[in-house]
Amino acid sequence: MHCQTLQARLTESRELTIAVDAELGEDVHVILASNQNGNGRKKLTPGRDYLAPSGKVVDQMDLQALIESSADMWLTAGRFAEQFERSFAERLGVQYCSLTNSGSSANLLALSALTSHQLGERRLRPGDEVITAAAGFPTTVAPIVQYGLMPVFVDVQLGTYNVGVDQILAALSPQTKAVFLAHTLGDPFDVARVRQICDERGLWLIEDNCDALGSTFGARPTGSFGHIATHSFYPAHHITMGEGGAVVTDDQHLFRIINSFRDWGRECWCAPGSDDSCRRRFEHHSGDLPKGYDHKYTYSHLGYNLKVTDMQAAVGLSQLEKLDDFIHRRKANWMRLREGLSECEEHLILPDCTEGSDPSWFGFALSVRPDCGLTRANLTRFLEERKIGTRPLFAGNIVKQPAFTERNITYRVVSSLTNTDLIMNNTFWIGVWPGLDAACIDYMLKTIKEALTCGT
Numbered sequence: 001m002h003c004q005t006l007q008a009r010l011t012e013s014r015e016l017t018i019a020v021d022a023e024l025g026e027d028v029h030v031i032l033a034s035n036q037n038g039n040g041r042k043k044l045t046p047g048r049d050y051l052a053p054s055g056k057v058v059d060q061m062d063l064q065a066l067i068e069s070s071a072d073m074w075l076t077a078g079r080f081a082e083q084f085e086r087s088f089a090e091r092l093g094v095q096y097c098s099l100t101n102s103g104s105s106a107n108l109l110a111l112s113a114l115t116s117h118q119l120g121e122r123r124l125r126p127g128d129e130v131i132t133a134a135a136g137f138p139t140t141v142a143p144i145v146q147y148g149l150m151p152v153f154v155d156v157q158l159g160t161y162n163v164g165v166d167q168i169l170a171a172l173s174p175q176t177k178a179v180f181l182a183h184t185l186g187d188p189f190d191v192a193r194v195r196q197i198c199d200e201r202g203l204w205l206i207e208d209n210c211d212a213l214g215s216t217f218g219a220r221p222t223g224s225f226g227h228i229a230t231h232s233f234y235p236a237h238h239i240t241m242g243e244g245g246a247v248v249t250d251d252q253h254l255f256r257i258i259n260s261f262r263d264w265g266r267e268c269w270c271a272p273g274s275d276d277s278c279r280r281r282f283e284h285h286s287g288d289l290p291k292g293y294d295h296k297y298t299y300s301h302l303g304y305n306l307k308v309t310d311m312q313a314a315v316g317l318s319q320l321e322k323l324d325d326f327i328h329r330r331k332a333n334w335m336r337l338r339e340g341l342s343e344c345e346e347h348l349i350l351p352d353c354t355e356g357s358d359p360s361w362f363g364f365a366l367s368v369r370p371d372c373g374l375t376r377a378n379l380t381r382f383l384e385e386r387k388i389g390t391r392p393l394f395a396g397n398i399v400k401q402p403a404f405t406e407r408n409i410t411y412r413v414v415s416s417l418t419n420t421d422l423i424m425n426n427t428f429w430i431g432v433w434p435g436l437d438a439a440c441i442d443y444m445l446k447t448i449k450e451a452l453t454c455g456t
């Protein structure tokens, strides 16, 4: 009886899928662009709608995928998650992908994996140094501190907002064990050379590719250079599943360790809902456990549960099909802004890409030149009042954030963080996401020029 009710419900949900499909019809093939006001309009009107710095672009295909995955009522990670992991790894040209519930979780998993005892002498231990940037997103740095490692902060270049190779070389010490860097706002750092430096010295490279999906360096996708790379599928990012992230690697051993940390720390690698994939479930002998202790409940690590649901994965899969179009539109918007602002260099430091790279831009960074008669505060206020969204470059200088100043965190700074401080005071970014069209970009250009002319 119970089963019949359930079956009826499932059939109902599948009928609902079809009904929704029919009801929405052609109309929803048009983009639903939700900005932070959640207005869900098909097209943003500059001057009337807030042009958020980032946003998601979702359509009927995504909705259909969401309904289909819900109709399965599997709920946890299942067939859509497996398919996403395969497709995403293939897209990046890497062997393994582990889906997780956010880019921050992906960063936590990447760093956690490198602390595993299973890596022997190569594992990261408290006190080891990890080279990173102070100008960036906080959850690139947080796991370093949380595992008792020492963040070593290096300055970044203005324009690319990335760490240069020389700065990394200057930061090396006998305690250095890893480099953990993000491709700032989609612009790749010189990841090929950084990987080479790491390989020559036996260091790990974690590539935070959260803002750079679709970028390439020397024609190879970013996210495929690091021993481990991380991704975010939060709505601000190149594709979205609402909340979501991924960790990728070419190393099967690291892949197993990442999954162990993600899935409660367990040793067993059975997918959710399946048992005894190894056919030796009661034959293992680990730790001081009795021989044959259920492998499903054997824990190699003190881990977490950071899995996704199949609904998230289904939306991600559907979004992945549109990634090339999204990248194209991001690049076109960035280029239109860059060309349109070329006459404003007297007041603004314009963004640049790292040589050898082809960025899939996350945002368009601008730094107000010191002593040019303008301030960032005045300029961003002027833009916000005219419904153009602005954001600082994430944490600015993270060591100046209360998360650092209110706690006794040990870190090392290499030479000075002069540019990082300038970024904290003078830099902001505006949107290039695919929900913005040429009319929105032209309005942004016109408004910025108006601000510069009238001196805000």
Ligand SMILES: Cc1ncc(COP(=O)(O)O)c(C=O)c1O
Pocket (backbone or CB within 6 Å): 102, 103, 104, 105, 107, 137, 139, 140, 182, 208, 210, 211, 231, 232, 233, 234, 236, 244, 245
């Ligand atoms: C560079 C970088 N890393 C990590 C993250 C965290 O991703 P999530 O918001 O999915 O946790 C972000 C978020 O925007 C980011 O920009």
